[in-house]
Amino acid sequence: MTRKTTGRTRKTTDKRTGRDRRRASGALESEIMAALWATEQPLTPAEIQAAIGGDLAYNTVHTILKRLWDKGLVVRDAQGRRGAYRPAGTAVDRTAGLMRDLMAQGPSRLEVLQRFVSGLDAEEEQALRAMLDERP
Amino acid sequence: MSISVYLPWLCSLLLAWAGPFVARWMAPARAAWSLALAAAACAAAALWGLVLMTATLLGEAAGPVTDRAVREDMRLAEPIPELVSLTAATLLGLACARAVAVVRRHRAVRARTARLCADHPHDGELVVVTSPRAEAFAVPGRPGRIVVTTTMLVALDAEERRVLLAHERAHLRLHHELFQAVLALAAAVDPLLIPTRRTVAFLLERWADEEAALEVGSRPAAARSLARAALATASAARTALAYTRLDVLGRVRALQSPPSAAGRTLAATTIALCLAVCLVVAASITDATADFITLAHRVLPH
Numbered sequence: 001m002t003r004k005t006t007g008r009t010r011k012t013t014d015k016r017t018g019r020d021r022r023r024a025s026g027a028l029e030s031e032i033m034a035a036l037w038a039t040e041q042p043l044t045p046a047e048i049q050a051a052i053g054g055d056l057a058y059n060t061v062h063t064i065l066k067r068l069w070d071k072g073l074v075v076r077d078a079q080g081r082r083g084a085y086r087p088a089g090t091a092v093d094r095t096a097g098l099m100r101d102l103m104a105q106g107p108s109r110l111e112v113l114q115r116f117v118s119g120l121d122a123e124e125e126q127a128l129r130a131m132l133d134e135r136p
Numbered sequence: 137m138s139i140s141v142y143l144p145w146l147c148s149l150l151l152a153w154a155g156p157f158v159a160r161w162m163a164p165a166r167a168a169w170s171l172a173l174a175a176a177a178c179a180a181a182a183l184w185g186l187v188l189m190t191a192t193l194l195g196e197a198a199g200p201v202t203d204r205a206v207r208e209d210m211r212l213a214e215p216i217p218e219l220v221s222l223t224a225a226t227l228l229g230l231a232c233a234r235a236v237a238v239v240r241r242h243r244a245v246r247a248r249t250a251r252l253c254a255d256h257p258h259d260g261e262l263v264v265v266t267s268p269r270a271e272a273f274a275v276p277g278r279p280g281r282i283v284v285t286t287t288m289l290v291a292l293d294a295e296e297r298r299v300l301l302a303h304e305r306a307h308l309r310l311h312h313e314l315f316q317a318v319l320a321l322a323a324a325v326d327p328l329l330i331p332t333r334r335t336v337a338f339l340l341e342r343w344a345d346e347e348a349a350l351e352v353g354s355r356p357a358a359a360r361s362l363a364r365a366a367l368a369t370a371s372a373a374r375t376a377l378a379y380t381r382l383d384v385l386g387r388v389r390a391l392q393s394p395p396s397a398a399g400r401t402l403a404a405t406t407i408a409l410c411l412a413v414c415l416v417v418a419a420s421i422t423d424a425t426a427d428f429i430t431l432a433h434r435v436l437p438h
Contacts, residue, residue, distance in 0.1 A: 114307045
């Protein structure tokens with residue numbers, strides 16, 4: 001199941017057709033998971049659709065949520081609103097510890113990782129803040 | 137053998153000097169490929185040169201034979217001075233030790249990232265970790281994973297998160313870890329390549345940035361995502377500021393300016409330059425090897 005999904009992801013993203021390409025389903029799963037993790041409260045499919053926005057059909061969101069639920073990655077919110085989902089937070093404390101352990105490896109070792117960003121000095125920080133304020 | 141064994145080192149210096157220009161004027165994918173290939177060629181040739189120079193020490197051990205051979209044919213190349221071969225032997229030992237250290241370091245980090253992902257009980261590309269640090273990185277493997285902390289996810293909006301995921305996915309899809317591994321080993325063997333290694337590391341990030349901008353369909357969004365993530369990292373982990381980092385501001389600015397449209401001639405020149413480096417290096421090791429074989433024939437009885 002997963003393998004199929006990743007295969008599809010690759011195939012689609014390899015084509016460099018640009019922005020109007022349909023998002024691959026593996027990528028969409030990650031996007032929805034990221035949206036769910038980014039907020040404290042559970043989200044309904046409609047809210048998720050609004051949150052990740054754009055061209056995504058409600059049915060697609062629903063289908064992917066179902067798939068994530070089948071995989072055990074999300075749970076339906078029991079006490080809250082009907083139809084809302086939140087991420088299944090298993091083994092959270094252990095991963096936090098493992099992350100600390102990883103980061104304690106020190107800068108030269110962490111060069112092995114391709115990190116999205118890795119630190120800023122004061123000057124750069126100021127420049128980036130200025131840049132973000134320019135475009136609200 | 138005298139000059140040709142030193143040429144790879146000279147080429148490494150040239151690469152270190154030219155790297156920033158290549159990075160500025162060429163599209164990141166091409167620049168990364170050119171520099172990586174040239175650096176790999178330099179390192180391989182430098183290593184082989186060290187091996188050859190060290191091997192002449194064995195020749196020196198066969199002293200009497202050498203004397204006879206020298207008498208028989210005086211025109212043959214002089215073997216290199218003993219001091220030079222001893223230095224080469226030392227450098228060779230250091231290079232091996234550093235290469236082993238690189239592999240160890242790599243394994244240590246990979247073992248930890250694997251544990252981080254193994255704990256993730258289900259399949260799926262994204263591994264979310266609850267942590268007060270804002271971090272995101274790709275973990276190559278089968279399947280490749282993207283590890284992101286909750287703090288990072290909260291700091292970004294939906295479009296910015298899409299950029300982040302696309303960026304890390306690009307690293308995985310394009311196997312940037314291989315570039316990184318090759319450059320790490322090259323720099324371990326030939327420390328003159330350390331600046332080139334850093335340039336390529338920067339270029340790999342730029343490459344993934346451009347891929348992400350393409351996937352999301354917006355360079356401004358990619359720039360914003362990067363800026364926001366960098367600020368989140370800075371405010372979440374002030375203690376971690378001191379370490380060697382890749383120029384985030386440079387990446388943001390590159391995304392804000394039009395895609396690097398270096399003239400074809402310039403790009404072609406740069407690629408030609410890197411190819412020339414590879415050729416010179418190849419020629420030099422061939423020459424050095426030929427010299428060495430001649431020397432060996434002279435020294436060793438048949």
